[in-house]
Amino acid sequence: MGCWVGKIARVNLTTGKVTVTDLPKEMAVSYLGGRGFGARILYDEVGPSVEPFSPENLLILATGPLNGSKAPSSSRFSVTTKSPLTGTIFDSNCGGKTGIKIKDAGYDVLIIEGKAAKPVWLMVDENGIKINDAANIWGQDVDITTDTLLGQVANPQSATVACIGPAGENLVRFAAIMDDKSRAVGRGGVGAVMGSKNLKAIVASGTSHESVVDQETLDFIVYEARKVLKQSPITSIGFPTYGTSSLVRVMDMMGAFPSYNFSESSFGYINDVSGETLREKIFVKQKACWGCPIGCKRVTKTKNGEGEGPEYESLWALGPECGIHDIEVIAEANYLCNRLGLDTMSAGVTIGCAMEMAQRGIVDSGVKFGDIPSLMKMIENIAYRRGFGDALAEGSRRFSEKYGVPEYAMQVKGMELPAYEPRAMGVQGLSFATSNRGGCHLRGNMLGPELLGVPKIVDHSGASGTVGLLIFHQHLSAAFDALGVCKFAGFAVSDEMLARMMTAITGIAFVPHDLHAAGERIWNLERLYNIREGFTSKDDTLPKRFTDEPLKSGAAKGRVVNLAPQMEEYYRYRGWSTTGIPGKEKLKLLGLEA
Amino acid sequence: MLEEFQRIGRDLFLSGLVSSHGGNMSVRMGDRVLITHRGSPLGQITAEGIVETGLYDNDSSIMLASSETPVHRTIYQQTAGLAIVHAHPKVAVALSLFEDEIIPIDNEGSYLLHKVPVISSEIASGTAMAGIVAESLQKYKITMVRGHGCFAIGQVLEEAWQWVSCLEESAMVIYYARTLGGQTKEFRKNADQYKKW
Numbered sequence: 001m002g003c004w005v006g007k008i009a010r011v012n013l014t015t016g017k018v019t020v021t022d023l024p025k026e027m028a029v030s031y032l033g034g035r036g037f038g039a040r041i042l043y044d045e046v047g048p049s050v051e052p053f054s055p056e057n058l059l060i061l062a063t064g065p066l067n068g069s070k071a072p073s074s075s076r077f078s079v080t081t082k083s084p085l086t087g088t089i090f091d092s093n094c095g096g097k098t099g100i101k102i103k104d105a106g107y108d109v110l111i112i113e114g115k116a117a118k119p120v121w122l123m124v125d126e127n128g129i130k131i132n133d134a135a136n137i138w139g140q141d142v143d144i145t146t147d148t149l150l151g152q153v154a155n156p157q158s159a160t161v162a163c164i165g166p167a168g169e170n171l172v173r174f175a176a177i178m179d180d181k182s183r184a185v186g187r188g189g190v191g192a193v194m195g196s197k198n199l200k201a202i203v204a205s206g207t208s209h210e211s212v213v214d215q216e217t218l219d220f221i222v223y224e225a226r227k228v229l230k231q232s233p234i235t236s237i238g239f240p241t242y243g244t245s246s247l248v249r250v251m252d253m254m255g256a257f258p259s260y261n262f263s264e265s266s267f268g269y270i271n272d273v274s275g276e277t278l279r280e281k282i283f284v285k286q287k288a289c290w291g292c293p294i295g296c297k298r299v300t301k302t303k304n305g306e307g308e309g310p311e312y313e314s315l316w317a318l319g320p321e322c323g324i325h326d327i328e329v330i331a332e333a334n335y336l337c338n339r340l341g342l343d344t345m346s347a348g349v350t351i352g353c354a355m356e357m358a359q360r361g362i363v364d365s366g367v368k369f370g371d372i373p374s375l376m377k378m379i380e381n382i383a384y385r386r387g388f389g390d391a392l393a394e395g396s397r398r399f400s401e402k403y404g405v406p407e408y409a410m411q412v413k414g415m416e417l418p419a420y421e422p423r424a425m426g427v428q429g430l431s432f433a434t435s436n437r438g439g440c441h442l443r444g445n446m447l448g449p450e451l452l453g454v455p456k457i458v459d460h461s462g463a464s465g466t467v468g469l470l471i472f473h474q475h476l477s478a479a480f481d482a483l484g485v486c487k488f489a490g491f492a493v494s495d496e497m498l499a500r501m502m503t504a505i506t507g508i509a510f511v512p513h514d515l516h517a518a519g520e521r522i523w524n525l526e527r528l529y530n531i532r533e534g535f536t537s538k539d540d541t542l543p544k545r546f547t548d549e550p551l552k553s554g555a556a557k558g559r560v561v562n563l564a565p566q567m568e569e570y571y572r573y574r575g576w577s578t579t580g581i582p583g584k585e586k587l588k589l590l591g592l593e594a
Numbered sequence: 595m596l597e598e599f600q601r602i603g604r605d606l607f608l609s610g611l612v613s614s615h616g617g618n619m620s621v622r623m624g625d626r627v628l629i630t631h632r633g634s635p636l637g638q639i640t641a642e643g644i645v646e647t648g649l650y651d652n653d654s655s656i657m658l659a660s661s662e663t664p665v666h667r668t669i670y671q672q673t674a675g676l677a678i679v680h681a682h683p684k685v686a687v688a689l690s691l692f693e694d695e696i697i698p699i700d701n702e703g704s705y706l707l708h709k710v711p712v713i714s715s716e717i718a719s720g721t722a723m724a725g726i727v728a729e730s731l732q733k734y735k736i737t738m739v740r741g742h743g744c745f746a747i748g749q750v751l752e753e754a755w756q757w758v759s760c761l762e763e764s765a766m767v768i769y770y771a772r773t774l775g776g777q778t779k780e781f782r783k784n785a786d787q788y789k790k791w
Contacts, residue, residue, distance in 0.1 A: 465595035513732055
């Protein structure tokens with residue numbers, strides 16, 4: 001099947017049974033892979049009666065068709081489940097090697113169901129899938145777990161480890177799965193679902209079996225794609241030199257860099273936390289995901305440690321969002337989250353929420369803005385569910401609701417927001433509100449058109465006119481997630497090039513429209529899933545702060561998100577009802593009719 | 595959005611890519627389309643010069659919309675485009691009378707366009723032309739209709755306009771190079787591959 005191996009593996013941890021079935025070709029072409037496969041399988045198998053932590057919930061690791069190919073920046077794989085943080089369908093994706101290795105082992109998809117009687121880890125390779133006792137690593141952090149498992153496998157050089165830390169074991173609702181220590185399948189509590197199944201780790205290993213129908217054409221398209229990556233200053237200078245933190249000063253200049261739990265839209269100590277400062281003070285070397293010519297990752301070193309990161313979002317969440325501007329402390333908080341297996345973003349924003357509530361005298365949580373020792377201690381307490389950390393381990397929405405002040409949780413559908421101030425952007429707030437997995441910057445980020453000018457700069461004053469463009473980007477994002485391609489490559493590589501690569505690899509004629517159609521199909525299927533779970537248009541909303549409180553300063557001073565008219569346009573343009581339900585005609589067009 | 599139509603329309607006219615009442619533009623908004631009024635001079639677009647209609651369904655707005663609305667609809671239904679610019683770039687139109695595809699020989703055109711196919715249709719707005727233009731735009735960001743003009747797609751009007759402008763510049767370079775005569779010196783590593791794009 002060209003870029004698809006053609007096999008789905010299913011592991012039942014309750015029974016210990018492993019089954020392998022064929023990947024239906026129709027599903028491959030319609031949903032492409034990754035997030036698309038995850039959405040289709042979860043929709044078909046996990047209904048409203050299934051609780052996220054129950055054995056009946058699935059953990060679906062799905063590879064993309066371009067994983068392991070010569071397509072640039074194409075190592076990303078997806079993990080789909082019903083999220084314990086949001087209750088929605090949820091996929092989180094990651095640039096680590098696990099996806100490629102699962103594919104090399106002979107599978108497009110690895111479905112994990114049931115619950116093991118005691119802690120286990122999985123070995124996935126060309127010999128099959130084996131369930132192993134994890135007694136010696138349960139309770140250990142990510143670094144120790146990874147090193148221990150690599151010490152146990154026959155060929156550690158070709159193996160990769162995806163594991164959970166204490167946060168996942170303790171069912172922290174925003175626990176991550178860590179891939180080779182520092183790449184995170186970060187969001188939505190996928191690590192907690194893994195922990196609920198008593199699954200500590202997945203070790204994957206295999207040999208590449210890439211199959212290409214038209215190698216000469218693929219080589220030419222990849223050459224052209226790498227050329228545009230080299231010519232874009234974003235992908236050839238900004239990200240490689242300063243990492244994703246190159247966005248820090250840019251966003252601050254635009255008045256779109258939140259701080260202090262989104263009560264400010266810029267940061268007074270911005271030069272202390274900029275990409276330039278990171279490079280000057282703690283940078284060790286540049287690193288890249290598999291097959292990525294951009295290389296936005298940072299290896300860093302502080303007085304007390306060394307590791308990877310912080311990325312833009314982590315730097316912000318564990319820094320300015322909590323009122324902290326010491327770059328070394330932020331990096332160390334990031335290292336700690338990685339070791340414990342915590343999503344840095346939800347951790348930072350949830351702690352930021354607790355800090356604001358403490359500052360307002362609502363709760364004596366023991367943390368306050370700018371308090372470094374409290375931040376580090378609280379990260380540990382969350383992972384081990386100690387003291388106040390136990391309440392914060394539930395995420396900002398549940399924590400704030402517990403005290404009757406949900407307005408201080410900066411979240412949508414339960415997921416903590418990323419580092420983009422929606423009041424300073426045109427339709428970014430609408431993007432957050434309509435995201436099927438909750439507050440997220442990766443479901444149709446308007447950073448490109450609204451701020452960076454990719455493909456062209458558009459009005460970001462909040463005026464009408466860019467809702468259609470957001471929908472386009474939501475579909476394109478879904479297609480990228482399904483293909484297994486990093487969205488940073490999308491700042492230069494076009495959908496046209498990706499379609500041509502797919503054609504060259506598979507021999508099936510793909511055009512850009514096919515990718516967008518798959519994206520729209522995935523988006524609507526996720527929407528249907530959430531509707532079946534009881535979500536309504538009332539959940540397509542934002543914290544009151546963004547709709548009711550004008551920005552006090554910065555480039556976007558005085559602005560709020562005028563969400564209602566944008567939402568009306570959004571539903572209408574999507575061909576949905578006024579209450580956000582996809583119509584029969586739309587579903588028929590997408591091949592999603594019941 | 596009106597300002598965007600006005601800005602691009604004016605520049606299309608001033609740069610000679612359309613005549614006074616030639617060409618048209620549209621933007622897709624999900625399942626709706628905003629398109630220039632029939633006979634609207636692109637250099638002088640007013641609020642009344644933009645018409646909203648359905649992407650799939652007709653409505654009475656079709657009485658006002660550009661006569662090439664069916665072409666725009668078909669393009670949107672079959673491609674990933676969010677904006678369409680239809681213009682009449684003179685040198686590219688002239689070249690289209692000789693060629694079945696325009697392969698830029700300049701750096702910018704090679705980089706951005708790779709290749710522009712030329713298709714034939716005598717009727718400017720018919721269903722038949724809509725189908726072949728849309729089919730071509732499934733694979734290419736801009737396509738020429740022989741002796742007529744080009745259709746370009748983009749995420750925004752400005753992007754589609756860029757492809758039109760780039761095509762005309764590449765066509766002019768080809769024209770100048772042929773006029774100068776002799777063998778051109780190649781600078782592209784994979785020059786022979788562009789024909790296969």
